[in-house]
Amino acid sequence: MFDSLNERLEGVFKSISGENKLTEINIATSIKEIRRALVAADVNYKIAKEFTDKVKDEALGSRNVLNSVKPGELMVKIVMDELVALMGGQAAGINVKGAPAVILISGLQGSGKTTFSAKLANFLKTKRGLKPLLVACDVYRPAAINQLTVLGEQIGVPVYSEIENKDVVNISLNSIAHAKSKGHNVVIVDTAGRLAVDEEMMTEISNIKDAITPNETLFVVDSMTGQDAVNTAKAFNERINFDGTVLTKLDGDTRGGAALSIKYTVGKPIKFVSTGETMETIDIFYPERMAQRILGMGDIVSFVEKAQEQFDEKEAKRLEKKIRKNKFDFNDFLGQLNQIRKMGDIKSLINMIPGMNKMAKNLDIDDSAFGKVESIIFSMTPKERANPEILNMSRKKRIANGCGRNIHEINQFIKQFDQMRKMMHKMSTGKGMQGMQGMMPGRRK
Numbered sequence: 001m002f003d004s005l006n007e008r009l010e011g012v013f014k015s016i017s018g019e020n021k022l023t024e025i026n027i028a029t030s031i032k033e034i035r036r037a038l039v040a041a042d043v044n045y046k047i048a049k050e051f052t053d054k055v056k057d058e059a060l061g062s063r064n065v066l067n068s069v070k071p072g073e074l075m076v077k078i079v080m081d082e083l084v085a086l087m088g089g090q091a092a093g094i095n096v097k098g099a100p101a102v103i104l105i106s107g108l109q110g111s112g113k114t115t116f117s118a119k120l121a122n123f124l125k126t127k128r129g130l131k132p133l134l135v136a137c138d139v140y141r142p143a144a145i146n147q148l149t150v151l152g153e154q155i156g157v158p159v160y161s162e163i164e165n166k167d168v169v170n171i172s173l174n175s176i177a178h179a180k181s182k183g184h185n186v187v188i189v190d191t192a193g194r195l196a197v198d199e200e201m202m203t204e205i206s207n208i209k210d211a212i213t214p215n216e217t218l219f220v221v222d223s224m225t226g227q228d229a230v231n232t233a234k235a236f237n238e239r240i241n242f243d244g245t246v247l248t249k250l251d252g253d254t255r256g257g258a259a260l261s262i263k264y265t266v267g268k269p270i271k272f273v274s275t276g277e278t279m280e281t282i283d284i285f286y287p288e289r290m291a292q293r294i295l296g297m298g299d300i301v302s303f304v305e306k307a308q309e310q311f312d313e314k315e316a317k318r319l320e321k322k323i324r325k326n327k328f329d330f331n332d333f334l335g336q337l338n339q340i341r342k343m344g345d346i347k348s349l350i351n352m353i354p355g356m357n358k359m360a361k362n363l364d365i366d367d368s369a370f371g372k373v374e375s376i377i378f379s380m381t382p383k384e385r386a387n388p389e390i391l392n393m394s395r396k397k398r399i400a401n402g403c404g405r406n407i408h409e410i411n412q413f414i415k416q417f418d419q420m421r422k423m424m425h426k427m428s429t430g431k432g433m434q435g436m437q438g439m440m441p442g443r444r445k
Contacts, residue, residue, distance in 0.1 A: 005294060008037035009079065017072030022059055030075060031056045042227050042257025047086075047264050055082050080291050086260060087287035092244055092269035095215040096130060100179045101186045102212050106205050106240060107220035108232060109193035112248035114144060116220050116274055117190040118151035119282040124186055125157060133184040135175040136161040137168045137208065138192040148190055155279050158182075168192070168204060169211045176212060189214070197232060202239045209240055217242040218271065221258060224249050229258040230265050237266040244271035247285070259290060326425040330377045330385040333417065337370050375403040376413055388417065 012033045016026055031052045038048035058078045095101065103120070107113045121132040134152050136159055138144035145161045152159040160175040172189050179187045191208060194201040209217060219242045221229040233245055245262055250273050263270060270285040315335070322328050377385060379402030384391060391399075396410045 005037055005041040008040065009034065009295060012037070013072045013076050016075055017070060020071075022062070022071045022074060024060065026071070027056060027059045030059075034079065038260065041260065043260050044227060044230070044257075044265075047261050051082060051086055055079055058082070076295060080295060083260070083291035083294060084287045086264060087290060088263045088269045088285075089287055091284050091286045092271050094271055095243070096124065096128065096186050098186075098215050100133070100176065100184050101216075102176060102214040103186065103188045104205075104209055104212065104214040104217045105188065105190050105220060106217060106236060106242060107193055107246075108197070108222075109141065111193060111220045111222045112274060113193055113220045114138065114148050114190050115151065115277070116246055116248060116272070116282070117188050118148065118155060118157070119274060119279050120272070121152070121157045121188050122155040122279045123282050124188075125155065130186045131184050132157050132186045132188055133175065133179045133182070134159045135172060135187060135189040137171055137189055139166050139168060139171075140192045144190075144192070151279070158184075169207050172208050172212050197235045202236075206240055216244070218244055218246050219268075220246045220248060221262070222249050223247040223258040223273075225258070227257050227261070230261045233262055233266050237268060242268060244269050246270070246272045246274065248274040250275045323424045326421065328421050328424060329388055330380060330417070334374065334377055334385075337373065372405070372409075373413065376405060376410060379403040388414070388421070 012030050015033075016022075016030050034055065035048050035052040038051065039045055043051075055075075055078055058081075059075060062074060062078065094103075096103075105113050105117050105120075117134060121134050124130040124132050134148055134157055136145040136148045138148075145159075145163065149159045149161070160171075160178050162171050162174065165171055168191070175189065176187055178184075189208065189212065191205055192201070217240060219233055219236050221233055223229060225232075236242060245266070245268060247259055247262075247270055250259070259270065259273075262268075270287075273283050273285050273290075275281045275283065319328070319332060322332060376399060379399045380391075380395075384395060384399075391414055396407060396414070400407045400410045
């Protein structure tokens with residue numbers, strides 16, 4: 001995410017860091033490169049120019065005020081502040097007041113509306129303690145109702161649908177009556193999308209909105225479509241006047257143009273971002289945190305928040321006792337993998353850690369990397385998972401056949417698990433530093 005933009009901006013700050021102070025000449029040079037970087041990231045030229053004009057004015061006004069601050073650091077601060085302002089300044093909340101509150105989801109086909117609808121329902125259920133109802137109003141796309149039903153089952157949220165009814169206004173109105181009768185305090189209406197903006201689509205979504213008068217109308221957009229996403233948002237906003245946008249697929253190879261341009265273009269806040277396939281990969285959009293990621297500063301606040309969400313104090317104490325006794329087993333390991341997976345996309349997580357963005361870019365790792373490990377563990381018997389030390393060659397061969405891996409891969413995984421287990425035990429007993437020093441390459445014993 002934003003790799004190219006981050007690299008270009010880093011180059012700008014690095015080139016100016018060798019200067020003694022900001023001058024009209026080095027400011028002008030930096031501004032030109034920043035504008036080029038933004039345009040390359042698929043930001044509209046008009047927006048890029050207005051942004052860099054503000055940066056230039058701020059830099060010229062600050063050059064003689066903060067002489068104690070290095071030029072590179074000062075320029076980073078100025079760009080950071082302007083990026084935050086460009087993306088909305090503050091995080092925008094979502095209006096869920098109502099009996100029930102009604103949220104209308106709109107967007108093009110393929111933007112991730114249905115998946116986001118389920119993620120939002122899960123978010124409101126687990127984070128806000130609400131009782132949501134999902135409504136299937138995409139009556140055109142094959143298997144759309146089934147997709148929402150499956151996702152609803154995954155998160156324990158019911159889905160209202162009328163299989164034979166093609167009148168989406170009628171369905172949406174009936175769903176609200178159903179929600180009231182069943183005690184649901186929030187209704188999320190997933191609507192149909194099209195491959196492009198068309199009059200039929202706009203009329204339908206407009207009719208639904210007029211009928212149900214939602215508390216929130218959200219426009220879901222695929223951030224990987226760049227400037228096209230911004231243009232589509234503008235067309236939707238002119239017709240249905242939505243309340244906020246949702247950026248999906250931010251974990252993909254996006255240049256960042258949508259995130260940087262959409263608030264400026266439509267004047268509506270970005271409310272949520274989606275960064276993965278699992279139901280937990282939805283975040284409130286914080287302009288400051290996003291600006292930090294764009295500038296390669298990481299986002300340690302979001303990282304800690306995600307970790308805390310998965311933290312279970314009782315489970316942590318149980319594991320601590322097992323680790324101290326060197327009894328950490330494959331079942332415990334599986335549990336930790338699941339907690340990590342719930343935190344979100346692995347590369348996105350690494351990008352949140354300050355200074356780790358370059359490492360993440362070079363890592364060929366994703367959620368499927370867990371699959372290999374899980375297939376090995378699932379091929380073990382319950383006794384073997386609980387007692388790693390009993391894995392002899394005969395058992396390893398059976399495990400290899402069971403998961404379709406070769407014996408070398410099985411041996412390598414078990415060896416790595418054993419090393420990890422020993423290190424965790426040493427750390428828990430206060431011998432960690434000694435143990436780590438002893439394992440350092442090239443250290444004499």
